[in-house]
Amino acid sequence: MARLNACELEIDLFCRGLRVPDDVPLADARGIRRTRAGLGSGLELVIPTQSWLKRRIWMNAPVVERFAQQSPYTLMGSQARGYAVRDERNAEQYAVELPLEPLWYRRETSRGVQMSRVGVLQGTYLGIYVNPVCAFWSYDPPLNCRFCTTGANVGCGESAIKSVEDVVETCHAAREESGVTFVHFNGGFQGSRGLRDVESYVRAVKERVGLLVGVQLTPEKDFTGYDRLIDLGVDHFSFCVELFDPAWFARICPGKERMLGQRLFFDAMDYCASRLPRGAVSGELIAGLEPIDNTMAAIDRITSAGAFPTVCIFRPTVGSDLEDWAPPEFADMRRVLEGVYEACRRHRIPIGVAPNIEVSLVVNPDDAALLARRTPAVLGYELWRRAARAAARPLFARRLRPRTARLGGGVTGSAG
Ligand code: SF4
Numbered sequence: 076m077a078r079l080n081a082c083e084l085e086i087d088l089f090c091r092g093l094r095v096p097d098d099v100p101l102a103d104a105r106g107i108r109r110t111r112a113g114l115g116s117g118l119e120l121v122i123p124t125q126s127w128l129k130r131r132i133w134m135n136a137p138v139v140e141r142f143a144q145q146s147p148y149t150l151m152g153s154q155a156r157g158y159a160v161r162d163e164r165n166a167e168q169y170a171v172e173l174p175l176e177p178l179w180y181r182r183e184t185s186r187g188v189q190m191s192r193v194g195v196l197q198g199t200y201l202g203i204y205v206n207p208v209c210a211f212w213s214y215d216p217p218l219n220c221r222f223c224t225t226g227a228n229v230g231c232g233e234s235a236i237k238s239v240e241d242v243v244e245t246c247h248a249a250r251e252e253s254g255v256t257f258v259h260f261n262g263g264f265q266g267s268r269g270l271r272d273v274e275s276y277v278r279a280v281k282e283r284v285g286l287l288v289g290v291q292l293t294p295e296k297d298f299t300g301y302d303r304l305i306d307l308g309v310d311h312f313s314f315c316v317e318l319f320d321p322a323w324f325a326r327i328c329p330g331k332e333r334m335l336g337q338r339l340f341f342d343a344m345d346y347c348a349s350r351l352p353r354g355a356v357s358g359e360l361i362a363g364l365e366p367i368d369n370t371m372a373a374i375d376r377i378t379s380a381g382a383f384p385t386v387c388i389f390r391p392t393v394g395s396d397l398e399d400w401a402p403p404e405f406a407d408m409r410r411v412l413e414g415v416y417e418a419c420r421r422h423r424i425p426i427g428v429a430p431n432i433e434v435s436l437v438v439n440p441d442d443a444a445l446l447a448r449r450t451p452a453v454l455g456y457e458l459w460r461r462a463a464r465a466a467a468r469p470l471f472a473r474r475l476r477p478r479t480a481r482l483g484g485g486v487t488g489s490a491g
Contacts, residue, residue, distance in 0.1 A: 076165045081124040082445035083405075084160070084169055085134045085438055086412060089388040090363075090405045092143025093118065093136040093160065095150045102154055104173035107139065108195050116224075116392060118150075119198070119435055120160075121172040124445065128457070132442050133174075133198035133433040137390055142402050179248035184241040192234045193245040198435035200257040201249045205237055205276050206292075209263025211330030218330030220317065221396040222361060222389065225263055239279045246284040256431045256475060257310075258284075261291040264330060269293065270300030274307060281308040285477035287429060289313060291359075293335055294343035301347050310429075310474065312347045313385065315359040316340040319373035323365040327397075341376065348381045354425040356382040359437075362411045363389030363403025371414050378418040383426055386415055387437045408438075409446060416443035420456040425463045430471050 079087060095101070095118065105119045116139060122132040137143045151168075152158040154175075159168045180191035194203035204225070211218040212226035219226055234241070249255040258280060260273055269292040277288050289311035290304060301312065316337060318324040325332040331340075340358075348356040358377035362370045370386070377384045388408050391400045419426050419440050427441035441460075447453045 078165075078167050079169075080126065080445050081122045081130070081132050081169075082412070082438065082442045083409060084122055085132050085442060086388065086408045087405045088120075088134060088136045088148060088160070089390070089438070090402050090408055091148060092140060092146040092402075093120075093138050093148045093150055094144065094146050095138050099150050099158075100153050101173065103175045104154070105176045105196065108191070117390075119174050119196075121174060123170060123172065126445055127449075128441075128444050130442065130445070131433070132439075133435040134438075135197065135435040137402075139393055140391055140398070140402075141393075142391065177249070177253045179245075179252050182248065184244040186238065186241055188234055188241050190241075190245045190248055193237050193241045194249065194258070195233075196249070196253060196255070197259075198433040199253075199255065199431050200259055200434065201246065201253075201255045201286075202259050202261070203237060203242060203245070203276075204233060204262060205242065205260045205273055206262030206265050206269060207236065210266060211264050211334075214330070218333060219396075220328045220330065222327065222364075222392065224392055224394045227394050239275050242276050243279050243283050246280050246286055250284060250286060254431065255286065256471075257287040257289060257429065259289040259291065259311075264293040264334065267295050267297065270295055270304060274303060277304060277307045277309055281478065283477055285475050287311070287432075287471070287474060291315065293331060294339045296339065298343065298346050301343070301350065305347075305350055308474070308478075310351075311355050311357070312344075312351070313357040313359050314340045314344040314347075316344075316373070317359065317361045318365050319360070319369040319376070320365050323369065327361075327364060341380075344377070344382055345380050353381045353423075354383055354428060356380075357385045358382050359385045359387065361389050362386050362408060364400075367407050367411060370411050374411070374414050374418045378422040378424055381422070381424065383419055383424045383440055384415050385434070385437045385440075386411060412438050412443040413446040415440050416447050420447075420453065423456075423459070425460060425467075427460060428464050428467045430468075430475075 117135040117137045120134050120136050124130045147163045149161050158171050160171050161168045194201045209225050287310040291313040324337045344358050360373050374384045391398050
């Protein structure tokens with residue numbers, strides 16, 4: 076078995092998990108946090124790459140799920156000596172880093188709320204679940220997405236309600252002490268008031284902190300809600316369609332199917348993609364549940380709209396309805412992620428242009444550049460991406476300054 080490159084290792088760790096022996100000290104590393112949908116319930120790792128792309132790959136390695144206990148990968152080392160992941164199948168060792176837990180995690184906001192109960196780092200960005208528990212959890216029987224544990228996390232691992240003040244103070248701390256540039260607000264299904272409810276958070280962060288802001292809620296039929304958020308300065312929207320085959324969508328996401336319908340996800344994504352710069356909108360998919368060819372078709376559908384796919388490798392999260400399901404196979408996931416990069420290249424999506432946004436819960440499309448063969452077309456795309464990054468720097472510098480958002484002012488930009 077050949078040595079894996081950094082992206083292949085990331086994929087294999089998502090598929091097989093990581094064992095952490097009791098005698099390996101995790102002392103100052105970021106603790107395991109069950110917040111939001113529960114996908115960040117693993118150990119945050121950084122895999123440095125030696126490749127021509129010079130990336131540092133951030134990932135959240137599954138460690139508590141049952142499949143992870145059988146993983147061939149073991150963590151070894153310490154913060155002082157350095158950590159490595161050892162593959163028991165061929166004795167290969169891969170250097171990794173365990174990012175430190177930021178000091179602000181343990182501090183309280185002026186209202187006395189521990190900041191890590193407001194938001195957490197997931198890679199290099201700040202993730203905050205801003206709304207009350209997703210309403211799919213309150214139906215009888217529940218209509219929650221079968222892979223999700225939001226209903227068990229919001230109000231337990233994190234505060235049930237986040238005030239605007241708590242969010243602003245946490246964003247400030249994350250920006251000043253962890254160099255965060257991007258905050259991602261999500262909030263599940265809130266009927267037709269989700270977009271309206273998130274406005275006050277967006278306005279406050281844009282005016283008082285100065286961060287790039289992403290919003291991820293179930294889609295709403297009245298698209299003027301997106302217009303208002305774009306006018307307030309939202310940089311990024313993501314739409315979690317998850318599965319492409321309608322039967323799989325209905326089976327895994329019964330609430331989304333019954334209350335919204337799959338088509339609305341694509342319509343809202345298309346609408347936002349038409350209003351924001353290329354690469355500012357994403358379509359989220361879970362790979363490893365439905366047949367791979369469906370996932371590949373979804374990737375093509377999303378990139379055709381000028382959006383980028385964020386692919387989450389299915390994790391049978393503890394406490395979810397699918398906790399006993401098997402994780403996917405490495406070879407299948409490698410194919411999917413190679414397809415993500417290839418589709419972004421074909422459709423000229425400017426991935427990785429925004430500064431310092433590394434998402435640990437998914438394989439970032441630009442991580443997947445490591446899977447591509449170094450053809451002239453790939454090298455051309457990489458040069459184009461580098462030029463796009465340089466050209467976008469002044470724009471993002473402006474958007475990272477606190478400013479007064481103007482309703483109707485038409486402030487747009489890309490967080491791709
Ligand atoms: S919409 Fe689905 S994935 Fe999102 S919070 Fe609700 S149940 Fe979870």
